[in-house]
Amino acid sequence: MFNKFVIAWLLCISAAASAKTVTPDLVELRQRYLKPPLQWPKATLDQELTGQELGLLPLPLFPKNNPLSRAKVALGKKLFFDPKLSRSKQIACASCHDSDLGWGDGRTLSFGHNRQTGNRNAPSVENSGYYHQLFWDGRASSLEQQALMPITNPVEMNFTIKELVARLNGDVDYPKLFEQAFAGSKNNEINGDNIAKAIATYERTIISRLSSFDRFLLSPSQTHPRRKLIFNRQFSDQALWGLHLYRTKARCMNCHGGALMSDNQFHNIGLTYYKRSYEDLGRYLATNDKSDVGKFKTPSLRGVMNNKPWMHNGLFSNMRGIINLYNMGGPRNTYDASDDMAPKQSKLLKPLQLNAAEIDALLAFLTSVTATPARDSSMRVMSTLADESKAAN
Numbered sequence: 001m002f003n004k005f006v007i008a009w010l011l012c013i014s015a016a017a018s019a020k021t022v023t024p025d026l027v028e029l030r031q032r033y034l035k036p037p038l039q040w041p042k043a044t045l046d047q048e049l050t051g052q053e054l055g056l057l058p059l060p061l062f063p064k065n066n067p068l069s070r071a072k073v074a075l076g077k078k079l080f081f082d083p084k085l086s087r088s089k090q091i092a093c094a095s096c097h098d099s100d101l102g103w104g105d106g107r108t109l110s111f112g113h114n115r116q117t118g119n120r121n122a123p124s125v126e127n128s129g130y131y132h133q134l135f136w137d138g139r140a141s142s143l144e145q146q147a148l149m150p151i152t153n154p155v156e157m158n159f160t161i162k163e164l165v166a167r168l169n170g171d172v173d174y175p176k177l178f179e180q181a182f183a184g185s186k187n188n189e190i191n192g193d194n195i196a197k198a199i200a201t202y203e204r205t206i207i208s209r210l211s212s213f214d215r216f217l218l219s220p221s222q223t224h225p226r227r228k229l230i231f232n233r234q235f236s237d238q239a240l241w242g243l244h245l246y247r248t249k250a251r252c253m254n255c256h257g258g259a260l261m262s263d264n265q266f267h268n269i270g271l272t273y274y275k276r277s278y279e280d281l282g283r284y285l286a287t288n289d290k291s292d293v294g295k296f297k298t299p300s301l302r303g304v305m306n307n308k309p310w311m312h313n314g315l316f317s318n319m320r321g322i323i324n325l326y327n328m329g330g331p332r333n334t335y336d337a338s339d340d341m342a343p344k345q346s347k348l349l350k351p352l353q354l355n356a357a358e359i360d361a362l363l364a365f366l367t368s369v370t371a372t373p374a375r376d377s378s379m380r381v382m383s384t385l386a387d388e389s390k391a392a393n
Ligand code: HEC
Pocket: 080, 085, 091, 092, 093, 094, 095, 096, 097, 110, 111, 112, 113, 118, 120, 121, 122, 123, 124, 125, 128, 131, 133, 134, 135, 136, 137, 143, 146, 147, 148, 150, 151, 155, 156, 157, 199, 203
C-alpha cells in the first residue's frame, strides 16, 4: 500500500519536471483579484452550480429553535471542556478537539474510553457551524444532533445521557447554569436536548480568524492607505498564483469552493481502501445507497495546515503528497467490473499536469488560508453580532 503511493509520487515528480512553466503576469493577476469576485478570472468548473466563489466567511447563523445567548455559550463552553461528560470523567470533547491542535487532536485516529481507537480522524470543530451535515459520512444533520453522539459512543466517551443528566443534576453549578441558559423557555431543566443545544451554540461561535487571504480580500475596502497596502502585500505573489491555480488548472474549486472552501457535498476521491484493511465505506454507511460507497464530506480547507494529519483516515501527513495525488487524477484503483458495490471515483478528478512550481504555489495558497487557530472566538462573535443588530435597529 505504502509502496504504491511512493511510486505514484515519484511518477508525479518526474511528470512535473517535464511540464513547462508558464508563469502568469502576477502584477496584472493581482489587479484582477483585487476586484470583486464577480470580476475575477473565470473558474474552471465542470458543474457551475457546485463551484461557489471563494470569499469571506459570513457571521454564523443560529437556528430559530436554538438562538444565541451569552449564558448558553458559557454553558456550552463549560460542557465542551468538561471531562465529566464521559463515564471515566477523563475525556472531554476538547480532548479530541483541542484548540492548540487546530481543534482536532493531531492524531491519525482518535482514542477515547480506555484508550480504544476509533476508525476516523478527528476533524476540526472550527467553522463546523457552516456545514449542512456533520461527520465524514454526514450521518448527523445538525450540530445539536451531533453533540450527543460522542457522549454515548463506546470508544469515545462511553456514557449514557440518562446517567449524564443525573451526574450534572448532582453538580453544584450546572442546575443554575441550565436555568440561566434556558430562561424563558418552557423547559429549562438539565436534559439531553438542552445539553446538545448549549454545546452546539458554543461550537457555532468557534470560527477561524482572518487569514492572509481574507485580509487580501478585505484590502480594497480599507480606508487607511497603509492598512490597505499591508493587507494586500501579506498575500504573497506565490499564494496569489496558487489562488488562481486553485480556481482554474488545479480544479480544487469544483469541490472546495465557497467561503467555507467546501461544497458541503460528498465525493469519492479514491481513499475507500475497498476490501482492504483500512476499508471505510463512507457516506454509504449513512445512506445505504451503493452509489455512495467511498464518498466522504468535502472538508473545509480553511485552516487546513493546522489540522494535520489529513483525510478521513488521517493517513496523509504530507500536503505535497496530497497535491501530487490530485495531480495524477487521484489514486489508480481497479475493481471487479461485476461488483456493484465497487466504489466509483469522482469524475471531477482528472490528471492536472501541474509542475513543481505550480505545486509550490498551491501549497503557498493553502498556507495563506490558514490563520492561527481561533482560541476562543465566542466573545468576538457575540460582540460583532450585537453591533450588527444595533446597526440594523
Ligand atoms: C475520542 C475522541 C473524540 C471525542 C471525545 C469527541 N470527538 Fe468529536 N469527533 C471525533 C472524530 C474521530 C470525529 C469524526 C468521526 C466521523 O466522522 O465518523 C469527530 C467529529 C466531530 C464533529 C463533526 C465535524 C465535521 O466536520 O463533520 C463535531 C462537531 C464534533 N466531533 C464535536 C464533538 C463534541 C461536541 C464532543 C463532546 C460531546 C466530541 N466531539 C467528542 C473525535 C472525538
